Amino acid sequence: xxxxxxxxxxxxxxxxxxxxxxxxxxxxxxxxxxxxxxxxxxxxxxxxxxxxxxxxxxxxxxxxxxxxxxxxxxxxxxxxxxxxxxxxxxxxxxxxxxxxxxxxxxxxxxxxxxxxxxxxxxxxxxxxxxxxxxxxxxxxxxxxxxxxxxxxxxxxxxxxxxxxxxxxxxxxxxxxxxxxxxxxxxxxxxxxxxxxxxxxxxxxxxxxxxxxxxxxxxxxxxxxxxxxxxxxxxxxxxxxxxxxxxxxxxxxxxxxxxxxxxxxxxxxxxxxxxxxxxxxxxxxxxxxxxxxxxxxxxxxxxxxxxxxxxxxxxxxxxxxxxxxxxxxxxxxxxxxxxxxxxxxxxxxxxxxxxxxxxxxxxxxxxxxxxxxxxxxxxxxxxxxxxxxxxxxxxxxxxxxxxxxxxxxxxxxxxxxxx
Amino acid sequence: xxxxxxxxxxxxxxxxxxxxxxxxxxxxxxxxxxxxxxxxxxxxxxxxxxxxxxxxxxxxxxxxxxxxxxxxxxxxxxxxxxxxxxxxxxxxxxxxxxxxxxxxxxxxxxxxxxxxxxxxxxxxxxxxxxxxxxxxxxxxxxxxxxxxxxxxxxxxxxxxxxxxxxxxxxxxxxxxxxxxxxxxxxxxxxxxxxxxxxxxxxxxxxxxxxxxxxxxxxxxxxxxxxxxxxxxxxxxxxxxxxxxxxxxxxxxxxxxxxxxxxxxxxxxxxxxxxxxxxxxxxxxxxxxxxxxxx
Amino acid sequence: xxxxxxxxxxxxxxxxxxxxxxxxxxxxxxxxxxxxxxxxxxxxxxxxxxxxxxxxxxxxxxxxxxxxxxxxxxxxxxxxxxxxxxxxxxxxxxxxxxxxxxxxxxxxxxxxxxxxxxxxxxxxxxxxxxxxxxxxxxxxxxxxxxxxxxxxxxxxxxxxxxxxxxxxxxxxxxxxxxxxxxxxxxxxxxxxxxxxxxxxxxxxxxxxxxxxxxxxxxxxxxxxxxxxxxxxxxxxxxxxxxxxxxxxxxxxxxxxxxxxxxxxxxxxxxxxxxxxxxx
Numbered sequence: 001x002x003x004x005x006x007x008x009x010x011x012x013x014x015x016x017x018x019x020x021x022x023x024x025x026x027x028x029x030x031x032x033x034x035x036x037x038x039x040x041x042x043x044x045x046x047x048x049x050x051x052x053x054x055x056x057x058x059x060x061x062x063x064x065x066x067x068x069x070x071x072x073x074x075x076x077x078x079x080x081x082x083x084x085x086x087x088x089x090x091x092x093x094x095x096x097x098x099x100x101x102x103x104x105x106x107x108x109x110x111x112x113x114x115x116x117x118x119x120x121x122x123x124x125x126x127x128x129x130x131x132x133x134x135x136x137x138x139x140x141x142x143x144x145x146x147x148x149x150x151x152x153x154x155x156x157x158x159x160x161x162x163x164x165x166x167x168x169x170x171x172x173x174x175x176x177x178x179x180x181x182x183x184x185x186x187x188x189x190x191x192x193x194x195x196x197x198x199x200x201x202x203x204x205x206x207x208x209x210x211x212x213x214x215x216x217x218x219x220x221x222x223x224x225x226x227x228x229x230x231x232x233x234x235x236x237x238x239x240x241x242x243x244x245x246x247x248x249x250x251x252x253x254x255x256x257x258x259x260x261x262x263x264x265x266x267x268x269x270x271x272x273x274x275x276x277x278x279x280x281x282x283x284x285x286x287x288x289x290x291x292x293x294x295x296x297x298x299x300x301x302x303x304x305x306x307x308x309x310x311x312x313x314x315x316x317x318x319x320x321x322x323x324x325x326x327x328x329x330x331x332x333x334x335x336x337x338x339x340x341x342x343x344x345x346x347x348x349x350x351x352x353x354x355x356x357x358x359x360x361x362x363x364x365x366x367x368x369x370x371x372x373x374x375x376x377x378x379x380x381x382x383x384x385x386x387x388x389x390x391x392x393x394x395x396x397x398x399x400x401x402x403x404x405x406x407x408x409x410x411x412x413x414x415x416x417x418x
Numbered sequence: 419x420x421x422x423x424x425x426x427x428x429x430x431x432x433x434x435x436x437x438x439x440x441x442x443x444x445x446x447x448x449x450x451x452x453x454x455x456x457x458x459x460x461x462x463x464x465x466x467x468x469x470x471x472x473x474x475x476x477x478x479x480x481x482x483x484x485x486x487x488x489x490x491x492x493x494x495x496x497x498x499x500x501x502x503x504x505x506x507x508x509x510x511x512x513x514x515x516x517x518x519x520x521x522x523x524x525x526x527x528x529x530x531x532x533x534x535x536x537x538x539x540x541x542x543x544x545x546x547x548x549x550x551x552x553x554x555x556x557x558x559x560x561x562x563x564x565x566x567x568x569x570x571x572x573x574x575x576x577x578x579x580x581x582x583x584x585x586x587x588x589x590x591x592x593x594x595x596x597x598x599x600x601x602x603x604x605x606x607x608x609x610x611x612x613x614x615x616x617x618x619x620x621x622x623x624x625x626x627x628x629x630x631x632x633x634x635x636x637x638x639x640x641x642x643x644x645x646x647x648x649x650x651x652x653x654x655x656x657x658x659x660x661x662x663x664x665x666x667x668x669x670x671x672x673x674x675x676x677x678x679x680x681x682x683x684x685x686x687x688x689x690x691x692x693x694x695x696x697x698x699x700x701x702x703x704x705x706x707x708x709x710x711x712x
Numbered sequence: 713x714x715x716x717x718x719x720x721x722x723x724x725x726x727x728x729x730x731x732x733x734x735x736x737x738x739x740x741x742x743x744x745x746x747x748x749x750x751x752x753x754x755x756x757x758x759x760x761x762x763x764x765x766x767x768x769x770x771x772x773x774x775x776x777x778x779x780x781x782x783x784x785x786x787x788x789x790x791x792x793x794x795x796x797x798x799x800x801x802x803x804x805x806x807x808x809x810x811x812x813x814x815x816x817x818x819x820x821x822x823x824x825x826x827x828x829x830x831x832x833x834x835x836x837x838x839x840x841x842x843x844x845x846x847x848x849x850x851x852x853x854x855x856x857x858x859x860x861x862x863x864x865x866x867x868x869x870x871x872x873x874x875x876x877x878x879x880x881x882x883x884x885x886x887x888x889x890x891x892x893x894x895x896x897x898x899x900x901x902x903x904x905x906x907x908x909x910x911x912x913x914x915x916x917x918x919x920x921x922x923x924x925x926x927x928x929x930x931x932x933x934x935x936x937x938x939x940x941x942x943x944x945x946x947x948x949x950x951x952x953x954x955x956x957x958x959x960x961x962x963x964x965x966x967x968x969x970x971x972x973x974x975x976x977x978x979x980x981x982x983x984x985x986x987x988x989x990x991x
Binding site: 421422424425426427428429430431432433435436438439440441442443444447450503507510511512514518519520521522523524525526527528529530531532533534535536539540543547548549553556557584587592593595596597599600630631634637638641642645647666669670679683686689694697698701 | 981
């Protein structure tokens with residue numbers, strides 16, 4: 001009888017302990033998926049779960065190309081999701097549909113918030129000036145250069161300081177009979193950022209909050225300087241293979257690695273891919289060239305983590321976000337992944353992000369008078385579809401089917417109409 | 419229970435499945451085509467009459483007439499070659515020869531490649547700079563600079579059609595091959611005795627006998643080609659400068675780039691209406707043929 | 713003269729068969745050699761037509777990557793299960809439509825089958841998802857299998873009806889008079905003579921379901937439920953396409969479909985119906 005009583009007691013106790021320490025399962029969906037990135041997330045999750053035994057993270061990793069669509073659909077269907085990856089392209093949609101939680105009260109109690117770089121705050125508060133997410137990585141374009149090929153032509157990559165320098169170099173390289181071209185053009189899958197990065201650097205008073213609308217209220221497409229920038233981009237395109245009208249990211253990398261076009265503007269996450277295909281002495285990265293203004297308006301792409309508005313476990317979800325946003329974990333993740341980290345501590349203490357190819361980005365971060373980080377009007381109702389419209393028009397322009405003036409007038413019309 | 423009732427019960431599972439998983443969604447889809455349904459602002463969904471259609475027809479960014487023309491060329495040319503070449507392959511495979519099993523496995527495999535991969539792989543093969551085709555042509559000394567198969571508006575539509583043909587031949591070959599097996603040998607014998615040559619036998623015996631299969635495969639394939647955006651979306655996105663943009667591809671652009679589900683559904687509705695009219699005309703012509711009216 | 717004619721004809725046939733084969737094999741050749749290339753050899757110019765060394769790293773990575781074995785099993789399970797299910801459902805309805813006494817009803821239902829093929833399937837995904845999510849039927853391989861059955865049965869019904877129409881009813885009438893049931897007639901008399909068509913339809917089902925990507929990605933979330941096309945698609949990321957591994961995956965993913973083709977075509981081209989169908 002005693003034995004039975006003891007047994008019952010242990011059972012009750014056991015159940016009690018289990019229910020006290022009830023495990024919470026959080027569903028976390030990434031959208032910038034790749035097999036490697038999934039493995040890094042799994043590593044982070046494992047470490048987090050070891051520190052927080054009562055929280056389990058269920059990682060959902062849909063293929064990159066379908067991810068945004070799946071995320072929207074799952075949120076519409078109120079599927080169990082707690083933490084979601086938010087990016088510059090999607091944050092407006094996610095906020096406007098009421099799917100993200102305002103993180104202000106959580107940030108108030110978070111000590112590491114002081115270490116966030118200004119760009120991180122800017123990104124976090126993209127919509128309604130309210131932090132709906134904590135950024136994790138930044139994608140800023142810089143110039144990738146094939147040192148081995150440029151050396152043959154006596155060009156020093158470090159001399160490529162302005163877009164005029166780049167054009168001169170590309171024209172010097174250009175020799176189609178030897179299949180040597182210069183500029184690595186992008187023709188499709190959101191190509192706007194390539195000519196716009198160049199053309200905006202010609203504009204004296206571009207508006208960093210909205211690159212397409214000038215401070216005087218007119219669109220940038222009316223600016224003669226912007227037009228001059230485009231004229232230079234067309235010259236730059238002439239040093240790229242004609243076929244680049246149809247090139248997406250993959251063709252750009254193919255062309256750069258095979259040496260056909262040794263000058264490429266790309267994001268820092270390209271570094272990891274290039275390191276598997278090229279030796280370290282074959283290429284380098286230099287800061288983004290500036291325009292005649294001596295300035296450039298690089299766009300900062302970003303991604304971050306937010307909490308779903310209907311999540312039942314917001315406290316636990318925040319715990320995870322705070323963990324991965326800590327300077328150490330964030331630095332570790334970005335070292336693997338490639339883009340730039342979010343914490344000033346990392347930039348100050350970790351030589352990784354200020355040496356080697358990353359010195360290009362470190363230089364840009366340290367010179368805010370030259371590099372004014374800017375945003376496209378992602379918030380505008382005109383934005384959805386714009387990349388497709390711009391792509392078709394840009395292709396017509398590069399094919400010579402339509403004049404630059406006509407295209408700029410069309411774009412001005414698009415952006416100034418209601 | 420009457421035999422007809424039993425036969426109807428046999429059809430019932432199909433009807434039930436289609437109603438639940440296809441017809442109800444189609445109904446909602448048609449409703450969305452007449453709504454302002456923007457994935458950017460789901461709190462503001464409302465009936466907007468024909469606005470979606472008007473926007474599509476009058477867009478200055480995407481010339482609707484050109485898209486329709488591209489679509490017609492895309493469907494007609496792809497279908498004509500898929501069918502002729504597929505039928506030809508079926509006829510070639512009808513008579514046994516050594517290695518026929520392995521051979522047909524190898525020519526049929528295109529049908530078995532994942533849709534998303536077809537466009538990707540072919541886009542690389544057709545690349546104007548470092549694609550396989552240009553590589554071979556250069557190696558043979560035929561050209562010394564790459565041809566922009568996908569970047570030159572003169573070649574782009576033709577190039578994506580070639581890929582579609584490549585993909586669609588096996589479907590016709592397999593279905594028609596199966597149908598060819600059902601043609602009774604006696605009919606050929608009789609035709610031979612009448613002194614009919616190979617071509618006559620094909621026209622007078624084979625084709626009439628397998629006509630129902632031909633009719634249904636062509637009709638289905640027309641629908642699938644019109645509805646199938648994967649190849650174009652992956653190879654050109656509809657470019658350069660809209661030269662390969664078709665209705666199905668445009669629909670994807672409206673959905674993935676514009677987040678405008680209402681307009682995407684409207685394009686889907688247009689596609690469905692075109693196919694509906696086409697199917698009714700097509701089926702009535704074929705049923706007249708069957709009854710010997712034409 | 714006659715010999716020359718026969719020779720020319722075989723030569724022509726040989727060339728035609730060769731032409732088909734070359735056209736069909738171009739991409740396979742490219743995928744195959746890409747799958748054996750290391751990352752440094754992938755993007756060379758001028759392009760290399762043969763890998764310098766046969767590098768099997770991509771295949772090794774593929775099988776070490778996450779749960780490729782599980783994905784393979786999931787795909788096989790759902791493809792075989794749904795294909796068999798769809799075959800039964802659509803053979804029944806094809807036969808029913810072919811033999812039912814009311815022509816108008818049969819034609820109307822046939823048109824209704826065609827109707828399902830007229831709308832771009834991927835538009836239906838959102839309404840379907842929202843409907844099924846209300847019933848908690850998301851992230852379930854069995855439900856996905858049912859959706860796949862629904863995806864192919866209209867085609868199966870149309871095709872099998874077409875084939876059954878060609879089989880003379882006289883054969884069945886005798887059996888019916890002998891007291892056979894409707895199902896028994898179908899099973900004993902109609903199916904054996906339509907085996908080529910059945911196998912063609914089955915291989916079509918299998919291939920379509922095996923390759924289906926969008927529904928699988930939308931309706932499945934857990935990693936351990938993923939299917940092969942979703943796994944292959946995930947080699948495309950913001951930072952490029954992992955061509956080497958993806959090519960290896962494509963090659964591996966082709967194997968089951970080629971096996972199904974090889975198995976099915978034995979029946980398709982065996983000419984089982986020879987002499988069996990007589991008016």
